[in-house]
Amino acid sequence: MQDHPTLKTIFSRKSVRRYSGTAPTREQLTLLVKAGMAAPTAVNKQPWEFIIVTDPAKLELLTQRLPHAKMTAKAGSAIIVLGDKLRQHKGPDADFWITDCSAAIQNILLAAEAMGLGAVWTAAYPDPERVTAVREVLGVTAEHLIPLAVIPVGHPTGEDQPKDKWDPSRVFLNEYGKKLE
């Protein structure tokens, strides 16, 4: 069962922070965004927009302004996921824009793994400094658009490896506290 190609991709995905320096193609990046837009989204609101960044000068600026995304310039490209608050729910469901965009991010990470590329989720929102940095570097002036994540994408060197996070002690059967095995 674990040999199923989808499961293999899920279990081999890892945060890639070391890149060979060869940039992905425009077609690859567009396909990644297409995978992102295929994510589940509450009431099909699709509260997202995406910026594909391939300009080396802008990648360098993102690298300088985002200390937690220092790998961006070397990756050769990045995909920025923006939440669109004009398309968000009203009332108590308003925060669904974050969960919907997170599902899109995970789809992009899995698609990158399946395509032999490497990627890493680096956070912008809710850190105000990171959000401002992305806004300024990429010209996101509209207040309803919130930079949620910067995803550097490139060719992995192979040094980054998946972590085994399976922990059956965190899983319960039918009732909280009742162990699986």
Ligand SMILES: Cc1cc2nc3c(=O)[nH]c(=O)nc-3n(C[C@H](O)[C@H](O)[C@H](O)COP(=O)(O)O)c2cc1C
């Ligand atoms: C919401 C979120 C924010 C993250 N922000 C960063 C970040 O700013 N920089 C970074 O290098 N990794 C970031 N990561 C990646 C995590 O560090 C990584 O997923 C975690 O260490 C588990 O490793 P793995 O992705 O290889 O399984 C973030 C992950 C998530 C889900």
